[in-house]
Every structure is written in C-alpha cells, then in structure tokens.
Amino acid sequence: MQWWNPEKPQLQEYHINLKKCGPMVLDALIKIKNEMDSKLMFRHSCWEGIYGSCAMNIDRCNGLTCLTKIESGTNTTITLLPHMFVIKDLVVDMTYFYNQYKSKEPWLKRKNPHVHGKEIIEQEG
Template sequence: MASTILKRAITNHLSSSSSTTSRLILLRAHASEAQAQQVTPKASSTTSLKKFQIYRWNPDTPSKPELKEYEINLKECGPMVLDALIKIKNDIDPSLTFRRSCREGICGSCAMNIDGCNGLACLTKIPSEDSNTTITPLPHMFVIKDLVVDMTNFYNQYKSIEPWLKRKNPPEEKGKEILQSKKDRAKLDGMYECILCACCSTSCPSYWWNPESYLGPAALLHANR
C-alpha cells in the first residue's frame, strides 16, 4: 500500500519534472518492490517426529523382555503420552498392550513408568525434548503383558483393611439418613483423592522389598481415612 502511494507521488512529480534525480528515485522504488515480491517465507516443517522406547514382553512367546522403538508424528496425535500409545497401537503395532479407560485421570488404569517416573499416561504430557521417551510397566510388579501388570496383590491388600464405613453406635432411628457435616467432610481432604492407581506404592522401596507383608502407602491411606 505504502509503495503504491510512493510510486504515484513520484510519477506525478515526473509529469511536472523530468529531472534525472526523479527518474532514479522511481527506478529504485520499482527495484525495491520487485525484491520484496521475490522474498518468500521459509516453509515450516510439516512433521514433528518423536521416538518412543516401549517395554515389550509377550507370555505367549516367552523370551527376554525388550525395549522396542517406535517413531510417530506428534502433529498427528494428542499431547499426552496415552495419545501417543493409542497412535502407535492403532497405526503401527496393534499388538501393543496397555490399560486405559477414562482418559481424565479418574480411573487410574493407565498408570505406568514414563522416563523413570510413575504416573498416569493420560495426564503426562509428551516431553518436548528430542531425546527418546522410555515407557515401562510399574516397577517391581509381575508383568502380564507389555505395560499391563498384575494388580492382584495390590487389591488384596486394599481389601484387607476393610475400606468401608463402620458405625460404632447403631442409628437412633432405623433407616434414618446419616448426614455428614462440613467439618467432618473437611477431615477427608488429602485422603479421598486416591484413585488406587498404585503409582505411589510401586515407587516405595519398602513395598518393593516386602510386598507380601507391607501394605504400602495407598492401602494405609485408605485405612487412615
């Protein structure tokens, strides 16, 4: 827009003056516009490749576990680690096995070890670094297949604490609703949020060494509740 106005002004000036200086100014204006038109923006990359190393073990073909490498385009999946796993399973390797359900951090199904830290795959963002992301099962648990671990002992420990309400005194009236006060409700803060994903228990060395006798932080939290 500005260059067009400038050219018109110079052209009008040339109509009233044929000086050499004016002609040079007009030629320079045309040259600058031509150079600007030749400049093209650098094309942005259409791919954003990321490599994942995922623990693989199949009980049907017993062999040593291995870390298998997969590469995906992050622009073709969501931002979370679970999105990457689903992308790999759907488009690359349908034999990849892992648990998932709610995808909102509520059920705890997709608990696994991601780059050395236990967490939920649905809440863990894919690392932006160029280095590979390593995904393994929850540590010190019996592996059923790939990223799926046996939670039997964990749930038996939870069951052993009898995690349900027990009244010390019978209700005054049979069938009467027992209301919870705000004060009593506030006492549960920090305890009711546990979703039994086992991330904390499988991060605990004491639980690793004595899983048959030590209940672990998850079960003890519910016992305290």
C-alpha cells in the first residue's frame, strides 16, 4: 500500500498479509490504521458503496475503496482523487465539490410548494 503525504511529499509503503485482512482496499486501510499507523487519515462511512466518501485513486483508477478488491500478489497504489486539494494523507477538501453541488438545481421540481407532513400524490404529465 502506498499513499501521498502532501506535507512531506512521498509515497509510503506498507506490506500487508492479505490472509489476515479483508478482501477490499478499505479493509487494508483500516488494518494499516489499526495496526501500523494510527495517524493515517482517510474517509469512509457506509461500507456499501452508497455515499462515496471512501473514493480514492486506486492503481490509477478512481474508485471506492469499500468496493475495490485487492489483487493478491501485486502492489496496490492508493493516492488521492485527482484535481482535489489535500487536507491530509488520503483526505481531500470537498468544499469545492459541495459548493458546485449546492449551486445545481434539481431536474424535477414541484410547481406547488410541498406542505410539510402531507402526502405528495404523483400526477401524470
């Protein structure tokens, strides 16, 4: 396992016995944090591929660490998502993303405002 440290630019290498680790990249990151480097920072939440908080660049492909299997017998390189500002280790600053997300209007909008607590009936065209 390797990752980028923005304060001291270098890739850090860890060796993991995959027989004593879960099959996913996120399992390996948690194993590193628990057993080798408690200061390692990375995000994860649902472990289900839903929220995307564990997104990283894994062997030059962007993906979710909770859904990406580690290939046995090979080196896996984990780096930050590209084009994102670094906070620390594998944590990127999501401010720009959330500002862009907030600025977008939803595709489907109600003509009448929603009355809180009242059922919304679907209507055809």
